[in-house]
Amino acid sequence: MITGSFPPIRCGIGDYTSHLSDYLAKRLLSLTVLTSSTAVKARPDDLVLPLVDRWDIRRMFFVLNTVRSLGPDIVHIQYPANGYGYRLGPQALAILLRIAGFPIVTTIHEFTRAKLLRKASILPFIACSHALIFTAEEEQNAVRKAVPWIKRKLAAARVIPVGSNIPVTAAPMKRVPGTTVLSFFGLFYPGRMIESVAEAFHMISKQITSPVLFRFIGDVHPHHRGYFLKIKALVEHLLPQQQIDWVLGGTPEDIAAALKGSDACLLPYPDGASFRRTTLMAALSLGIPVVTTKTGSTPAELKDGQHVVFASDEDHLADAVMTVVRDKSLAKKLSENSIALSERFSWEMIADEHIRVYETLLHTER
Numbered sequence: 001m002i003t004g005s006f007p008p009i010r011c012g013i014g015d016y017t018s019h020l021s022d023y024l025a026k027r028l029l030s031l032t033v034l035t036s037s038t039a040v041k042a043r044p045d046d047l048v049l050p051l052v053d054r055w056d057i058r059r060m061f062f063v064l065n066t067v068r069s070l071g072p073d074i075v076h077i078q079y080p081a082n083g084y085g086y087r088l089g090p091q092a093l094a095i096l097l098r099i100a101g102f103p104i105v106t107t108i109h110e111f112t113r114a115k116l117l118r119k120a121s122i123l124p125f126i127a128c129s130h131a132l133i134f135t136a137e138e139e140q141n142a143v144r145k146a147v148p149w150i151k152r153k154l155a156a157a158r159v160i161p162v163g164s165n166i167p168v169t170a171a172p173m174k175r176v177p178g179t180t181v182l183s184f185f186g187l188f189y190p191g192r193m194i195e196s197v198a199e200a201f202h203m204i205s206k207q208i209t210s211p212v213l214f215r216f217i218g219d220v221h222p223h224h225r226g227y228f229l230k231i232k233a234l235v236e237h238l239l240p241q242q243q244i245d246w247v248l249g250g251t252p253e254d255i256a257a258a259l260k261g262s263d264a265c266l267l268p269y270p271d272g273a274s275f276r277r278t279t280l281m282a283a284l285s286l287g288i289p290v291v292t293t294k295t296g297s298t299p300a301e302l303k304d305g306q307h308v309v310f311a312s313d314e315d316h317l318a319d320a321v322m323t324v325v326r327d328k329s330l331a332k333k334l335s336e337n338s339i340a341l342s343e344r345f346s347w348e349m350i351a352d353e354h355i356r357v358y359e360t361l362l363h364t365e366r
Contacts, residue, residue, distance in 0.1 A: 004083030004085070016162055017033065032072070074362065079106060103131075105131045106128075108122060168286055172261040173261035181213045182201065208325065214244055264288065264325060272296070287339045307338050308338070309334070
């Protein structure tokens with residue numbers, strides 16, 4: 001397994017790879033994760049090999065030699081990931097691995113929101129891989145539309161959803177009785193609609209009559225610390241200090257406790273809610289009523305008023321949250337239905353789906 005990010009590097013794809021590797025290791029004879037040298041083993045039994053400090057092209061020959069020394073049946077690449085930076089080493093590595101004769105699987109996590117050059121950078125993985133995995137159907141459809149000349153390979157691609165890395169068994173954070181707690185959860189980086197969240201919370205603070213606490217859960221994106229400081233200043237300008245609660249850099253258990261101690265979670269996405277969003281999957285798995293946004297790529301299985309409440313646009317985020325806060329029966333229904341929905345995305349199921357891909361590829365290669 002090759003990934004630019006792995007815990008403790010803060011990256012959703014790194015967290016995903018960590019959980020996937022744990023569950024695959026329970027089912028496979030041998031698994032080794034090759035990742036950035038800034039990653040550190042979290043436990044003694046982790047089969048993690050921190051390898052390179054920069055994913056530039058010349059270092060990929062060293063990675064190739066390491067792969068050769070391990071002699072794997074399959075090489076699985078996760079792309080993109082924060083740890084790769086914006087270098088072309090991963091693309092060069094895919095080409096080198098293909099030339100060396102290794103069966104390659106690539107999971108493409110993001111295409112729809114990528115800019116033109118990033119979209120073009122995904123083409124070497126499509127060309128070199130023997131099997132492709134997408135984490136959401138809309139991502140697969142977007143690639144199919146962008147590169148229609150490789151229909152045969154895309155027709156055989158698999159969609160395997162992401163799972164949540166937040167434990168559902170954690171106890172909720174203690175709270176002041178009678179206080180309504182509203183949360184946002186995610187990495188703080190541009191384009192995440194956090195300004196809209198702050199504005200919506202400001203509007204809610206003017207409407208709600210009971211005591212309310214606005215909780216911001218997540219972590220600072222390593223490449224956007226200046227942006228976080230701007231968001232922090234905006235939040236502190238719009239909301240009274242005593243109504244703000246920052247839960248930053250916590251463990252998965254800390255995050256679970258903070259989310260579980262919330263009455264609702266506001267999670268808008270510029271490209272709409274999707275099952276590839278680990279923040280959304282975490283909130284759903286914990287049964288936290290979610291207010292989010294919808295686009296044409298939002299899966300039909302995610303139903304308004306059943307699993308989440310959709311705000312028609314960012315101007316209506318505050319109204320949608322207030323609907324959930326005021327309607328306790330709606331909040332209860334959302335909680336129960338979201339937990340039931342999230343059971344379809346267990347890590348056991350995700351690992352089993354990956355093994356089917358591997359077995360099919362090995363059978364084909366033989």
